[in-house]
Every structure is written in C-alpha cells, then in structure tokens.
Amino acid sequence: MSTESAPAPQSGVAEDVKQGPRVAVSALTTNLREYGLIIALIVIMLFFQYTTSGTLFKPVNLSNLVQQNSFIIVMALGMLLVIVAGYIDLSVGSVAGFIGALAAMMMVIWPLGIFSNPLVVSIVCLIVGALIGAAQGYWIAYHRIPSFIVTLAGMLIFRGICQALLGGGSSVGPLPDSFKALSSGFIPDVIGPLTLIPPTVNAAGKTIVGSGLTLHMTTIVLGLIAVLAYAYFGFRTRRKRERHGYEAEPFPLFVIKTLVGSALALFLVFQFASYRGLPVVLLVMGVLISLFVFVTKRMTIGRRIYAMGGNAKAAQLSGINTERLTLLVFINMGVLSALGGLIIAARLGQAVPAAGLGSELDVIAAVFIGGASAMGGVGQVIGAVVGGFIMGVMNNGMSIMGVNVDWQQVVKGLVLLGAVIFDVYNKNKA
Amino acid sequence: MASTILEMRDITKTFPGVKALSNVNLSVEEGEIHAIVGENGAGKSTLMKVLSGVYPSGTYDGQIIFRGQECHFKGIHDSEHIGIVIIHQELALVPMLSIAENIFLGNEHATYGVIDWDANETRTAALLKKVGLKEDPKTLITNIGVGKQQLVEIAKALSKEVKLLILDEPTASLSEKDSQALLDLLLEFKRQGMTSILISHKLNEVNRVADKVTVIRDGRTIETLPRKDISEDRIITSMVGRSLDDRYPPREPQIGEVIFEVKDWSVYHPIHAERQVIKNVSLNVRKGEVVGIAGLMGAGRTEFAMSLFGRSYGRHITGEVLHRGKPVDLSTVSRAVANGIAYVTEDRKTYGLNLIDHIKHNVTLANLGGVSSRGVIDDMREMSVANDYRKKTNIRASSVYQLTGNLSGGNQQKVVLSKWLFADPELLILDEPTRGIDVGAKYEIYTIIARLAAEGKAIIVISSEMPELLGITDRIYVMNEGRIVGEMAASDASQEKIMRAIVRGEGKKAS
Numbered sequence: 001m002s003t004e005s006a007p008a009p010q011s012g013v014a015e016d017v018k019q020g021p022r023v024a025v026s027a028l029t030t031n032l033r034e035y036g037l038i039i040a041l042i043v044i045m046l047f048f049q050y051t052t053s054g055t056l057f058k059p060v061n062l063s064n065l066v067q068q069n070s071f072i073i074v075m076a077l078g079m080l081l082v083i084v085a086g087y088i089d090l091s092v093g094s095v096a097g098f099i100g101a102l103a104a105m106m107m108v109i110w111p112l113g114i115f116s117n118p119l120v121v122s123i124v125c126l127i128v129g130a131l132i133g134a135a136q137g138y139w140i141a142y143h144r145i146p147s148f149i150v151t152l153a154g155m156l157i158f159r160g161i162c163q164a165l166l167g168g169g170s171s172v173g174p175l176p177d178s179f180k181a182l183s184s185g186f187i188p189d190v191i192g193p194l195t196l197i198p199p200t201v202n203a204a205g206k207t208i209v210g211s212g213l214t215l216h217m218t219t220i221v222l223g224l225i226a227v228l229a230y231a232y233f234g235f236r237t238r239r240k241r242e243r244h245g246y247e248a249e250p251f252p253l254f255v256i257k258t259l260v261g262s263a264l265a266l267f268l269v270f271q272f273a274s275y276r277g278l279p280v281v282l283l284v285m286g287v288l289i290s291l292f293v294f295v296t297k298r299m300t301i302g303r304r305i306y307a308m309g310g311n312a313k314a315a316q317l318s319g320i321n322t323e324r325l326t327l328l329v330f331i332n333m334g335v336l337s338a339l340g341g342l343i344i345a346a347r348l349g350q351a352v353p354a355a356g357l358g359s360e361l362d363v364i365a366a367v368f369i370g371g372a373s374a375m376g377g378v379g380q381v382i383g384a385v386v387g388g389f390i391m392g393v394m395n396n397g398m399s400i401m402g403v404n405v406d407w408q409q410v411v412k413g414l415v416l417l418g419a420v421i422f423d424v425y426n427k428n429k430a
Numbered sequence: 431m432a433s434t435i436l437e438m439r440d441i442t443k444t445f446p447g448v449k450a451l452s453n454v455n456l457s458v459e460e461g462e463i464h465a466i467v468g469e470n471g472a473g474k475s476t477l478m479k480v481l482s483g484v485y486p487s488g489t490y491d492g493q494i495i496f497r498g499q500e501c502h503f504k505g506i507h508d509s510e511h512i513g514i515v516i517i518h519q520e521l522a523l524v525p526m527l528s529i530a531e532n533i534f535l536g537n538e539h540a541t542y543g544v545i546d547w548d549a550n551e552t553r554t555a556a557l558l559k560k561v562g563l564k565e566d567p568k569t570l571i572t573n574i575g576v577g578k579q580q581l582v583e584i585a586k587a588l589s590k591e592v593k594l595l596i597l598d599e600p601t602a603s604l605s606e607k608d609s610q611a612l613l614d615l616l617l618e619f620k621r622q623g624m625t626s627i628l629i630s631h632k633l634n635e636v637n638r639v640a641d642k643v644t645v646i647r648d649g650r651t652i653e654t655l656p657r658k659d660i661s662e663d664r665i666i667t668s669m670v671g672r673s674l675d676d677r678y679p680p681r682e683p684q685i686g687e688v689i690f691e692v693k694d695w696s697v698y699h700p701i702h703a704e705r706q707v708i709k710n711v712s713l714n715v716r717k718g719e720v721v722g723i724a725g726l727m728g729a730g731r732t733e734f735a736m737s738l739f740g741r742s743y744g745r746h747i748t749g750e751v752l753h754r755g756k757p758v759d760l761s762t763v764s765r766a767v768a769n770g771i772a773y774v775t776e777d778r779k780t781y782g783l784n785l786i787d788h789i790k791h792n793v794t795l796a797n798l799g800g801v802s803s804r805g806v807i808d809d810m811r812e813m814s815v816a817n818d819y820r821k822k823t824n825i826r827a828s829s830v831y832q833l834t835g836n837l838s839g840g841n842q843q844k845v846v847l848s849k850w851l852f853a854d855p856e857l858l859i860l861d862e863p864t865r866g867i868d869v870g871a872k873y874e875i876y877t878i879i880a881r882l883a884a885e886g887k888a889i890i891v892i893s894s895e896m897p898e899l900l901g902i903t904d905r906i907y908v909m910n911e912g913r914i915v916g917e918m919a920a921s922d923a924s925q926e927k928i929m930r931a932i933v934r935g936e937g938k939k940a941s
Binding site for chain 1: 740762775781785786796798799802813814853
C-alpha cells in the first residue's frame with residue numbers, strides 16, 4: 001500500500017545544508033536526471049558530427065538546423081502547456097498550414113491595399129490563430145468534449161480549409177522578402193563585422209566563399225550579454241536561496257554547470273557569428289522560450305496549469321477556474337500554431353497545401369521526448385525544447401548522412417519510444 | 431459442536447511506522463455467523479485483507495488455517511479459489527454491464543472464448559432467486575439501487591461456491607429496510623450451512639444475527655464473546671476500553687458571535703434533476719465554536735458542504751448564507767474562499783491533493799496570491815510558508831519537496847489542512863477529517879482543530895464516527911436524508927441520542 005509507506009527520502013532539494021556528502025550526491029543525481037536530456041542531445045550531436053565528418057557543426061548547417069526546426073519548437077511550447085494541462089492538440093499542423101495559406105492569400109492574391117503589408121498580415125494571422133484556439137478550447141473547456149476528438153476534427157477541418165483556400169493543389173507565392181526574413185533572415189550587424197582572417201583570393205581575383213573568418217559582431221555582443229545574464233541570474237538566485245538557508249546544490253557543481261552551459265552557448269554564438277549572424281527566427285524562439293520558462297516556473301498561471309493537469313478536481317476545489325484556464329491554454333496553442341504557420345510559409349517563400357502536414361506528431365513527440373507525462377501535470381519547457389532539437393538534429397544529421405527518409409522515421413519512432421520507456425523506468429525506480 | 435473452519439493465529443501486520451495488527455487471533459466455526467466489531471481504524475479491514483490475500487503471504491506474520499490446511503495466499507485469486515470470498519464496503523461492480531455479466535465477469539460460461547449467454551443468464555436467474563432479488567439478469571448495474579447491488583455482489587460470491595463469506599460493513603450505505611433484508615438473507619444462508627464473517631459498526635445488527643463476536647481494538651483481539659454474552663453494553667465497553675477523555679485533547683471553548691448562518695438551503699441531484707438531495711437545511715456556527723454534523727453515510731452531509739462551497743455539487747441550489755448577518759455570494763469556489771470559507775474534502779486523494787506534486791506546491795495552491803505579486807511567485811516566500819505549515823501541522827516528511835503521493839494518510843491530511851489554513855478562512859468545514867488515518871495522527875488532527883477554535887475560527891466537522899463528534903465538538907447537528915433532524919449541545923449528546931434522532935427522522939418520513 002503506497003499510502004502507508006514511510007516518507008521515502010525524495011531526491012529533491014534537501015533543506016538542511018549541513019547534511020554534507022549525502023546532499024551532494026542527491027543534488028548530483030537530481031541534476032543528472034534534469035540534465036540527462038541535454039546530455040543526450042549533446043551526445044547525439046557529437047555522434048552526427050562524427051558520422052557527417054564535421055558537417056553538422058558547420059556554421060551554415062547550424063543556421064539551417066535552426067531554420068528548419070524552429071516552427072516545431074515554437075509549437076512545442078504551446079503543446080507542452082496543452083499536455084501538462086492534461087489535454088492533447090492534434091490540429092496544430094493543419095492550423096499552421098491554414099494560417100500559412102491565409103497569410104499568402106492576404107499578401108499575394110487578395111487586393112487588400114495597405115493591409116497586405118506583412119506586419120499587418122502577421123498580426124491578423126496571430127489573432128485568427130487565437131480565435132481558432134478559442135473555438136476548439138471552448139468545446140473542450142465548457143462542454144467537456146475530449147480534446148482528442150475536438151482537435152482531430154480541427155485537424156480535418158483546417159487542412160480542408162487550407163487546401164480549399166489555395167484552390168486545390170496549387171501553391172501561392174512568391175511571398176515578399178520582408179516576410180521571408182522571419183524565417184530566413186539574420187539580424188542586422190549594427191556594430192559592423194570584424195575580419196579576423198581575410199578571405200583567400202583566388203587567381204581570378206575573386207574571394208573563395210567560406211574562406212577566411214569574419215565575425216558578426218552584433219551576434220557576438222548579444223551572445224556575451226546573454227551568457228553574462230545567465231551567469232549573473234544563476235548566481236543571484238543561488239545567493240538568495242543561500243541567505244534563506246535552502247541551497248543544497250554544492251558550489252563546485254553550480255560553477256561547473258554554469259561554465260559548461262556558458263561555454264556551449266559561446267561556442268554556438270561563435271559559429272553563428274562566423275556565418276551571417278543570429279537567424280531572426282532563433283531570436284524569436286529565444287524570447288519565446290524564456291517567456292514560457294518564466295510563465296511555467298514563476299507565474300501563478302503556470303502553477304495552476306500544472307495543478308490542473310495533476311488533479312483537475314482538486315484544482316477546481318482550490319478555487320482555480322479550470323474551464324477558463326483550459327480555454328487560455330488552447331488560445332495560446334492557437335497563437336503559437338499560427339506563428340508556426342507563418343514561419344513555415346516564410347521559409348518556403350510560398351504557401352503550399354501540404355505545409356505543416358504531419359508536424360503535429362513531431363511537436364507532440366518533442367514534448368514527450370522532453371519528459372512530459374501523457375497523464376498531465378508533468379513536463380518542462382526546456383525539456384520540450386531539447387526534445388524538439390533532438391528530433392531536429394536527428395532529421396538533419398540523417399539527411400546529411402544520406403539515410404533514407406523511411407528509415408529516418410523508424411529511428412525517430414524508436415527514439416521516442418526509448419525516451420518514454422526511460423522516463424517510466426526511472427519513475428518506477430524512484 | 432461444529433468443527434473449526436478458519437483459524438488465524440498470531441497475525442501481525444506492520445506498515446512502515448504503524449503496527450496495524452499485533453498478534454490477532456480469530457477462530458471461526460463452521461456454520462456460524464461471526465461478527466467482528468471495532469472502531470474505525472481498529473484493524474478489522476486490515477485483518478480481512480490479510481485473510482483474503484490482498485496482503486500476500488509473507489507481508490505479515492502468523493498463520494492462516496482454513497479447513498485444516500495452512501494457507502499462503504498470493505492474491506485474492508488464491509483465497510477465492512478455496513472458497514473465501516470477501517465483499518468490500520466499496521462495491522466492485524462494473525456499472526455499464528448487466529447483472530449477469532457482472533456475476534460471471536472473468537468466469538464466464540464460454541467455449542473457446544465464445545460466451546454462452548443462455549447458460550450465464552439461467553444461472554444468474556437461479557442465483558438471484560437465492561438472494562431474493564427480482565431483477566432481469568440483463569439489467570444494467572447502474573440502473574439498480576445500492577441495496578440491490580449489494581445483493582448482486584452476494585450472488586456473485588455464491589457463484590464462486592463460497593464456503594466462507596466475508597461482508598465488510600455491508601449495510602453501511604443501505605436503508606433500514608434493505609439492511610433488514612440483507613440480515614435475513616444471512617440467517618437464511620446460515621440455515622443452509624454457510625459460514626459468514628460480518629464486519630459491522632452497527633451493534634443492533636450484530637446483536638441480531640451473530641453467534642459470536644470478536645472485538646478488535648488498536649490492532650489487537652480483545653475478546654471473543656459467545657452468543658449468550660452478547661449485549662451492546664458489553665461490546666461497547668470492550669470496544670472502547672478506555673475513557674473518551676484520553677483520545678481527545680482537552681479544550682476550553684470560547685464561543686463568540688454567530689459568524690456564518692445558512693438558511694433554507696436546498697439542493698437537487700446533479701443528474702437526477704427531480705431528486706432533492708438537501709432539503710431546507712438551516713444552521714449556524716459561531717466564532718471559536720466546533721460544530722459537528724452527524725449522520726449515516728448517504729445522509730447528504732458531504733453534498734451539503736460541497737454545494738455550499740462554490741456550488742461544487744448539485745444544481746438548482748436555493749437558500750441563503752449570511753456572513754456576520756450579511757448575505758454573501760458563494761457561487762464559485764474562489765468567491766467562497768474570498769468570503770472566508772474553506773472546505774477540507776473527505777476524499778483527499780481525489781479532491782484534495784495533486785499527488786504528483788510536492789508538499790510545497792500543494793500547500794500554497796488555494797492561496798497563490800499570498801506568495802506572489804502581480805502573478806509572479808516569490809519562491810522564497812513560498813518556501814518559508816511551506817516550511818512554516820509543515821512545522822505547524824507536524825507533517826512528517828524529509829522536506830517540503832517530498833511528493834504528497836508518497837506520504838501516509840495522516841500526513842496527506844495534514845497537507846490538505848495546511849493548504850486551507852494558509853488560505854486563512856474564518857469558517858473551516860472538515861469533512862471526515864480523520865478517515866483512514868492512524869490513531870496517533872488522529873490525535874494530532876484533533877489538536878489542530880482545538881487550536882484553530884481557540885484562535886477564533888468557526889469549524890464544522892462532518893464525521894461518521896460518533897465518539898469523535900462527541901469528543902471534539904461543542905454542538906451537534908444530526909442530518910438524515912438531506913434534512914437536519916436534530917440539534918444538541920455536545921455536553922448532553924450521546925451516541926444513542928444521535929441514533930434516536932436519525933431513527934425518529936426516518937419514522938417521520940414514513941408516517
């Protein structure tokens with residue numbers, strides 16, 4: 001009988017600092033579990049770095065990787081909340097496709113005058129996404145129709161509307177360059193480039209592409225600021241916890257963690273800077289990820305979503321308006337699906353009927369690989385992001401290796417299964 | 431003298447931290463009705479779980495000898511196989527299947543997996559006749575009442591060729607009439623030679639049917655009384671075994687003005703719209719007062735409390751709630767909380783806790799505003815709140831980061847209490863606050879209740895344990911069939927008086 005079992009020591013943060021080595025070990029194991037996923041991502045990256053003879057980490061490939069997978073990660077942020085809240089959303093791929101089509105029609109076909117401006121169109125599309133989310137969330141929240149069914153219907157409906165809007169099988173484009181910048185653009189170098197090694201000039205007097213080393217200084221500066229902020233806030237939180245006597249993570253571990261994290265980040269920043277700088281979409285993603293980490297970790301609304309997913313009845317009896325919260329979670333998902341749709345369209349430069357087709361499965365897989373529970377109540381934003389990158393790196397790496405697309409799916413399926421089995425096994429052991 | 435069919439020798443069962451049974455002995459003779467009585471938590475159900483193999487052989491010490499053979503059950507299947515069938519308090523029927531399907535569930539008359547429905551239904555009809563239930567075997571369980579469901583359970587037991595039938599509080603949720611019918615059935619089985627063990631709180635029932643009574647208290651067998659020595663007084667003395675004073679912390683009530691008053695509260699069933707569950711209930715509670723609501727299971731006490739608390743139960747709710755004389759709006763849980771009401775559920779696992787989250791997050795859930803500003807949670811403040819309540823309510827855990835799902839029942843209850851204390855209510859409604867927790871933890875909960883009352887909170891305690899109500903409250907309302915049928919000061923209340931109020935209430939309805 002589990003309820004009668006004695007209070008088993010939880011490998012969480014112990015409150016007593018003076019417990020010495022036991023605390024250090026427990027902190028280490030907790031952190032290993034927490035960072036296991038990131039370590040897995042790094043191992044997978046190193047594996048492909050080796051098998052692709054160094055292509056994976058090439059600056060140009062890193063940019064591609066980010067641009068190819070950003071929409072999955074953006075949508076995974078919303079899906080994480082949906083799954084933590086105890087629901088599922090199968091419609092995100094179709095909604096993304098529909099929004100892409102809508103954006104293209106507004107910018108290219110329909111005579112909207114100044115309203116066909118990419119910025120206006122993007123805002124309208126995000127609002128439409130919110131409305132779609134609200135329409136689906138309404139039935140789920142207030143009429144208790146299972147989310148699986150509502151969003152399965154949405155998946156069919158919006159794919160259909162997407163295709164109808166594009167007039168059967170045709171694609172609509174080309175989209176304006178200023179819109180395409182959302183996906184394929186890089187942030188401007190306001191500081192100016194710094195040439196460390198001048199490019200080699202060939203006999204014909206032309207520079208050889210990819211030779212030499214010129215750094216995108218704005219990227220470098222932004223990267224440095226980000227890393228310093230990361231270290232500063234980490235240190236400040238630690239100090240604050242220590243003052244209250246709650247810190248358990250040993251200082252050396254904290255230092256190693258911060259140093260390794262910073263080194264990795266700086267390496268990536270350097271790689272981006274030596275190509276064309278920070279992709280715009282990476283910046284968008286970075287801002288969104290920070291926002292969602294903050295919302296889930298620090299804000300009451302985030303806490304309430306976890307509580308609702310963990311035990312909806314108890315949450316309701318604790319004064320949480322679970323219906324409204326459910327609606328908000330789906331509105332949020334709708335907005336992020338719309339953003340995902342815009343990113344896809346911007347990358348392709350046109351709207352196609354199959355845009356986002358099947359991507360709901362990649363998004364859901366990313367969240368589950370990231371350690372979320374299908375029962376709700378469990379899952380981390382960083383987990384979903386890392387899960388998304390694991391999927392992305394595998395796609396990218398296997399494509400470079402020339403692995404057949406069919407087998408890529410098999411491998412991805414096995415990784416998903418393995419990750420979830422690993423989680424369940426770990427949980428049972430704990 | 432008949433032969434001994436079952437002997438349990440020196441059964442000792444420990445859970446981490448609690449000794450649930452110590453050296454319990456039980457000897458049941460063939461063909462008798464043997465009653466086991468004891469307070470809630472005395473160990474009756476644990477003993478039966480040992481006997482039926484719910485706790486497999488090896489997880490307890492002692493011997494079980496059934497019909498001369500020592501048994502080592504690995505699970506319920508083993509005990510059923512040799513004819514020991516237990517019918518639990520919570521019925522284990524599948525609501526959307528028919529009576530016949532339920533009776534033969536997992537045991538169908540089938541050839542190569544193809545069910546012979548005719549055979550199943552004929553046999554079901556025969557079994558139903560034996561238990562005196564006039565229903566079509568094809569009727570769905572959900573469409574028959576609890577009393578009839580109980581009979582279906584018994585029919586199911588009979589289908590397994592039961593030699594020893596164990597009934598765990600079979601009449602707890604039955605009406606008087608259904609209870610009588612069930613007891614008659616037991617006597618009928620006895621005439622046919624079947625042996626039964628009856629676990630019951632209701633001493634008049636025990637008095638009526640039992641050949642022997644074994645009294646269990648605090649996990650020990652106190653004594654086994656033969657038929658001629660059975661009397662309620664004798665059993666009660668043996669059951670309680672100590673004065674009530676020791677079980678409840680002393681307190682000196684300081685009762686002030688009326689804080690909350692409920693007037694004419696009526697509620698209808700959420701699904702069966704025509705059924706009125708709560709009928710014109712009026713009551714009040716004063717500052718510093720502990721008010722009890724007594725009643726049998728199904729009297730409507732939980733429904734009343736939940737309908738009051740943000741309309742969490744029922745529909746067509748009418749009536750008025752006055753807070754210090756002024757009407758207040760309790761139409762949602764957050765409004766009820768804002769108006770100073772907290773409801774601590776009887777079912778902490780389903781309605782009280784997020785079991786997959788830790789103590790800290792559970793404690794602050796009902797009052798996140800108290801640890802945050804503009805929607806941003808202050809981690810440090812939350813931490814100190816959680817630690818503070820952990821100390822105040824004496825939650826035994828390695829840290830506030832322990833998952834509530836891993837805590838014992840008593841500690842879980844303290845977490846739920848902490849959650850509502852942190853919401854700082856004026857009125858605390860505690861629904862069965864000590865259900866399923868051990869004696870030590872009970873005392874701690876009583877101490878907390880006494881302290882809260884001393885701090886000036888108004889407290890309503892809903893409990894099915896009458897001694898508990900008598901021990902900790904100042905005033906008791908008696909509820910039956912959705913009505914208040916009695917009100918008395920705890921000082922001149924007694925178990926009999928409460929029971930009489932309940933019975934009188936039923937008599938009134940019949941006339």
